[in-house]
Amino acid sequence: MAAVMLSSGRKLLQTRFPRPPVRSGSARPSGFFAPSEGAMLPAGSFRDRLAFITGGGTGLGRAMTMVLSQLGARCVIASRKLDVLQETAGEISSQTGNQVHALQCDVRDPQAVARCVDQMVALSGLPDVIINNAAGNFICPTERLTPNGWRSVTDIVLNGTAFVTLELGKRLIQAQKGASFLAITTIYAESGSGFVVPSAAAKAGVEALYKSLAAEWGRYGHRFNIIQPGPIRTKGAFSRLDPTGTFEKSMIDRIPTGRLGKPAELANLAAYLSSDFASWMSGAVIRFDGGEYVSMAGEFNELRKVTPDQWKMLEAMIKGTKGS
Ligand SMILES: CCCCCCCCCCC/C=C\C=C\C(=O)SCCNC(=O)CCNC(=O)[C@H](O)C(C)(C)COP(=O)(O)OP(=O)(O)OC[C@H]1O[C@@H](n2cnc3c(N)ncnc32)[C@H](O)[C@@H]1OP(=O)(O)O
């Protein structure tokens, strides 16, 4: 705690500062921002709730399924690879004691989505929580992209999210059941980004879809929110976006909190947004990136590299300038 003193000597307020780095002499900001893992919400927050998570077998989808299951939810995870889903479902349910069902579903195919929802309804009913997390992506100069390459990403990300949302939305409306919809996009959905253009275009489309439905379907008891994660190590993402590992250090260097995110951190935010604690939250777009986006955006942020001695010199030069 640090007190701010007024000139009168009176204490104005007390501010809590993050703990200093553990390693003395370390200049890495990550020491200030240690991740907390473990479920953040009270136990039982999702008791009697059913959650449907696309791409729930791997990476961030797996982490979100784990936290929801720890908090009492029954979960259904769906993607193309049934063996991967079944392994994850078995591991999570044996740890949490709550049911996790694995259903094969290619979200690019609206009929497959309808069949998957039929199977979920037969097993457990309609969901209270829907997380559109499935995605495809790869780095590629846009002039090298084929129409099929474009389709392979946009079909999963934009059409897949739309097919899942339409299928479940219509059935929930028919059943007069409210639900929380969450989409996982990315920070460049807002800025755009070269070299991942199909993903940028599709994720921007997902954001428009979810913001639009937040306005239109609130009357049916549906909330729609979006998380834009920054870099979080998963095999699926890093093997396709930094296959040689060359860019990781420069990426971490531009993140003000000095580290990558952790799947469990993202999962806690997703659980909060999907929970009753967030029942007044709809249409929100939450950037969750350790500060990477603003760090890349600010024109002067590279001045972090200027040393104190260099600042002395710069200040003298600036102050020595007379006139315009
Ligand atoms: C300064 C650099 C910083 C680097 C930072 C690194 C880390 C950054 C982390 C931050 C990440 C931010 C956002 C992340 C968003 C994500 O979505 S990550 C999730 C990634 N996960 C996945 O992609 C999993 C699923 N993916 C797949 O299944 C496949 O990759 C694919 C291609 C999307 C779909 O598979 P499939 O349908 O089987 O498709 P294919 O038949 O294999 O291919 C279809 C067409 O696409 C062409 N293609 C495929 N790969 C490439 C490539 N690498 N380059 C060019 N073209 C490619 C393929 O040739 C096919 O087209 P044609 O038939 O015309 O040949």
Ligand SMILES: NC(=O)C1=CN([C@@H]2O[C@H](COP(=O)(O)OP(=O)(O)OC[C@H]3O[C@@H](n4cnc5c(N)ncnc54)[C@H](OP(=O)(O)O)[C@@H]3O)[C@@H](O)[C@H]2O)C=CC1
């Ligand atoms: N990791 C990161 O740094 C970031 C990730 N994100 C987003 O987070 C989410 C999860 O990514 P991450 O966990 O890293 O990567 P993964 O590759 O692990 O996750 C992608 C998931 O999507 C599933 N999937 C792909 N295609 C389809 C399909 N046609 N139908 C159904 N499911 C499909 C995959 O399963 P299967 O192969 O079995 O179909 C896989 O489980 C994505 O939306 C991604 O865009 C955003 C920003 C940063």
